[in-house]
Amino acid sequence: MSEAQTPAGPPVVSLKKINIRYGNHHAVRDVSLDIARGEVVAMVGPSGAGKSTLLRAINMLETPSSGTLHVGDFTFSLDHRLSQKELLALRRSTGMVFQQFNLFPHMTVEKNISLPQMRVLGRSRAEADKVTARLLERVHLADKAKAYPARLSGGQQQRIAIARALALDPKVMLFDEPTSALDPELGLDVLEVMRELAADGMTMIVVTHEIAFAAEVADRVIVMADGEIIEQGPPDQVIRNPQLPRTQKFFRAILDRH
Amino acid sequence: MTGVFLALLKGVPVALAVTGLAFLIGAVLGIPLVLMRRARSWLPRLIARIYIDVMRGIPPVVWLFIIFFGLGSGIIALSPFRAAVLGMGLISAAYLAEIYRGGFLTLPAGQNAAAVALGLTRLDTLRYVLAPQVLRVSVAPMATFLVSLLKDTTVASTIGVRDVMMLVTQQAQAAGGGFAPFIAAAVLYILLSIPVAVLARTMDARMRGRIAA
Numbered sequence: 001m002s003e004a005q006t007p008a009g010p011p012v013v014s015l016k017k018i019n020i021r022y023g024n025h026h027a028v029r030d031v032s033l034d035i036a037r038g039e040v041v042a043m044v045g046p047s048g049a050g051k052s053t054l055l056r057a058i059n060m061l062e063t064p065s066s067g068t069l070h071v072g073d074f075t076f077s078l079d080h081r082l083s084q085k086e087l088l089a090l091r092r093s094t095g096m097v098f099q100q101f102n103l104f105p106h107m108t109v110e111k112n113i114s115l116p117q118m119r120v121l122g123r124s125r126a127e128a129d130k131v132t133a134r135l136l137e138r139v140h141l142a143d144k145a146k147a148y149p150a151r152l153s154g155g156q157q158q159r160i161a162i163a164r165a166l167a168l169d170p171k172v173m174l175f176d177e178p179t180s181a182l183d184p185e186l187g188l189d190v191l192e193v194m195r196e197l198a199a200d201g202m203t204m205i206v207v208t209h210e211i212a213f214a215a216e217v218a219d220r221v222i223v224m225a226d227g228e229i230i231e232q233g234p235p236d237q238v239i240r241n242p243q244l245p246r247t248q249k250f251f252r253a254i255l256d257r258h
Numbered sequence: 259m260t261g262v263f264l265a266l267l268k269g270v271p272v273a274l275a276v277t278g279l280a281f282l283i284g285a286v287l288g289i290p291l292v293l294m295r296r297a298r299s300w301l302p303r304l305i306a307r308i309y310i311d312v313m314r315g316i317p318p319v320v321w322l323f324i325i326f327f328g329l330g331s332g333i334i335a336l337s338p339f340r341a342a343v344l345g346m347g348l349i350s351a352a353y354l355a356e357i358y359r360g361g362f363l364t365l366p367a368g369q370n371a372a373a374v375a376l377g378l379t380r381l382d383t384l385r386y387v388l389a390p391q392v393l394r395v396s397v398a399p400m401a402t403f404l405v406s407l408l409k410d411t412t413v414a415s416t417i418g419v420r421d422v423m424m425l426v427t428q429q430a431q432a433a434g435g436g437f438a439p440f441i442a443a444a445v446l447y448i449l450l451s452i453p454v455a456v457l458a459r460t461m462d463a464r465m466r467g468r469i470a471a
Contacts (some may be wrong), residue, residue, distance in 0.1 A: 059375055084380075091377035102372035106390050115386060116376040150270065161372075 011070070012037050012172050012203045013058060018067035018078070020053055022226075027053045028064070029227040035172070038201045042214035042235070046150055046225035046250060051207045052176050054224070058205070059094040072171035080127070092120060095165030099158040099177040103149040109136070110145040113164045120168055128167075135163040139193050151251060155186030159193050166197075173197065175206040211254050215239050223247050262429050263442040269422035270450070272339070274419060276411045279343045281404055284350025291355035296362060306355070313352035317437075321345050326417040337435025342414035350407060357399045361392035375453040394465040405451045422446060 011034040020028035028050045035041055043051045057060040059069065064078045065116070072093035076082055082090070094189055103112050113135060114128035123131070136142045139159040149157050158178055165173060179187035191213050198204055199218050208214060214221050214235055221238040223231040233245045242248045266341035294306035313321075336344065365388060375385040413452040422443060429439035 061371055061375060081394075088377050089378065091375060094375070096372075098368055098372065098375075098377040100368050102366070102368035104369065104372070104387055104391075106394065119382045119386065120377045134349070164376070247385060 002103075009037055011035055012072060013205070014068075014070035014075075015054075015058070016068040017072075018054065018057060018064045018069070020050070020057060020062055022065045026195050027227050028057065031067075031227075031229055033222070033229065035203060035205065037203055039220065040198045040202075040204045040218050041220050041222060042204065042218035043207045044204065044209070044211065044214060044223060044250075044255045049224040050227040051224050055174050055176055055205060055207050058172070059091050059096055061096075092168065093170060093171045095170030095172070096174045096175055097158065097161050097165055097176065097178050101149075101154070101161045101181070103157055103161055105149050107148075107158050108145065109141070109149065109152070111146050112149070113167050116164065117167050119147075125241060132163070135166055136160075138166075138196075139163045140189070153186055154182045155189045158182065158190045162190070162193055162197070162212055171201040172205065175204065175208070177207050177209065179208070183257060209254070211239060211251070223250065225250075262433075262439050263446065264431060265429060266422050266439070266442055266446055268444070269420060269425040272419060273408070273411060273414075273421040273423075274450070276339070276342050276346060276409045276414050276419065277404070280303075280346035280350050280411065281407055283343070283347025284352075285380075285400075287347070287351035288354030288358055291351055292362070293425045295355060295359055298414040300336050310352040313349050314356075316349075318346065318410050319416055321349060322417050323414055331403060338414070338418040341417055342411065342419045346411055346414070347408065350403070353403055354400065357396050357403060358392055360399065362388065362394040363389055364395050397465060398458055398462045399460075401454055405454050408451055408454070409447060 004029055008101045013035040015031060015033045018031045019026070019245075024025070029054055031050075031054060035137065037038065040093055042054050043055065043253075045051055056215060057064050058069070060082065069076045069078055074086070074089055074093065076086060076090065083217050103109075104115075107115065109130055110129065113132040116127040117123045117131060118125060133142070133145070136145055139162055141159055141163075142154065145162070152160065162173075162178075178194070179190050182190065187210070192212065194204070194206070194213075195217055206214070206218070216235075218235050220232060221235045222229055223238060223242070225246055231242060238247070239251055242251055291306050291309065294302035295310070296304075315402060316324075322345045323340060325345040326336060329336065329341075347372050369387055369391065370383065373387040378387065410422040412421065414421050415427065418424075426439045426443045429442075430436065433439065
């Protein structure tokens with residue numbers, strides 16, 4: 001992560017003038033953002049800033065009212081409604097990890113990870129289970145294949161959710177406050193897995209309140225407030241030496257609590 | 259009393275057949291109905307809603323008369339048994355669709371979001387993620403409905419189905435107005451409904467045990 005100066009080449013994710021509105025509320029305002037292959041971006045900011053909304057627009061769980069969205073090999077203009085086929089293509093390029101894990105409670109861990117591979121990528125059960133076994137190894141839960149999610153701790157469930165998303169070979173991983181629902185100690189295991197993922201060169205966008213994690217792992221920290229990116233740059237610069245009063249206040253509030 | 263009770267037993271297979279077949283029709287037809295009820299466009303939503311409100315608003319006895327004497331005499335010839343199965347089945351579809359809908363409402367929104375984010379198609383999301391969970395939470399209310407359907411199908415005797423209730427009426431008339439046949443029928447229906455309730459509780463506990471910690 002030392003030589004993680006954004007590599008050359010076309011961006012994996014590119015947002016241009018994205019706007020998201022809920023009725024009169026303008027949640028995301030004209031945001032443009034390029035993310036390079038292998039880059040790890042942490043999005044921080046006060047709640048209600050539009051971080052999660054912007055993240056969820058990258059795989060169209062939120063529908064922007066205007067803008068252009070580029071992910072992997074696909075570019076979509078959002079001025080018209082995307083077809084079901086376009087949406088599926090977009091979602092196959094992205095992997096998402098939610099605050100609440102959202103594992104399927106009626107399936108074993110193995111089936112949670114294998115079923116999407118079979119249905120989305122058309123892998124055979126044998127192929128899928130092989131990938132699943134490898135990924136369970138990678139998130140340090142190889143012995144939990146046959147367990148149901150309810151038997152696992154929150155931290156374990158979240159690591160399974162990460163494995164489930166990775167199994168589809170996404171171009172970018174989107175993390176929506178992955179440790180916010182966890183006890184601090186349980187969150188550590190999740191952060192460890194994410195750290196390893198970053199070291200392996202995965203492109204990651206992480207909405208988080210874990211400033212220490214952002215400082216250590218992220219190549220770039222983006223600060224959002226009121227639906228806009230107000231400041232961004234390397235963590236050393238943004239976290240230790242923020243320029244705007246608004247950003248200074250935000251980080252001071254967070255650091256005071258720790 | 260024992261003699262009366264044994265005589266009523268002859269009506270049990272018919273009563274169970276009407277109940278079982280109507281329930282089956284309802285369980286199957288309830289699926290497209292709940293999907294329409296949850297559709298994005300307003301037209302299927304409206305149609306499903308009208309159907310459900312109408313079916314739940316008409317007393318079963320009135321509905322069976324409409325099916326048997328109206329539809330049955332003019333358009334297609336229906337035996338009393340078939341008319342009863344069809345009529346009660348169409349009503350069951352409305353109730354079961356609402357039970358399924360309640361099941362959908364209990365699912366956390368994150369389940370659908372996770373399936374969508376993984377790139378599962380809408381059909382796969384329904385088939386592998388949502389429907390199995392809806393079914394699990396629907397087992398208990400479905401069993402409750404089955405028991406009430408078993409009792410409601412006694413109206414089939416009014417259009418001439420030779421079920422338990424028909425035999426009760428005959429026995430009562432033969433006995434000159436005694437109420438023993440009615441007591442026997444009450445006991446019989448309680449005995450019939452107990453296994454359904456027990457089965458439902460067992461299945462419900464088993465399915466919940468897997469999901470909950």
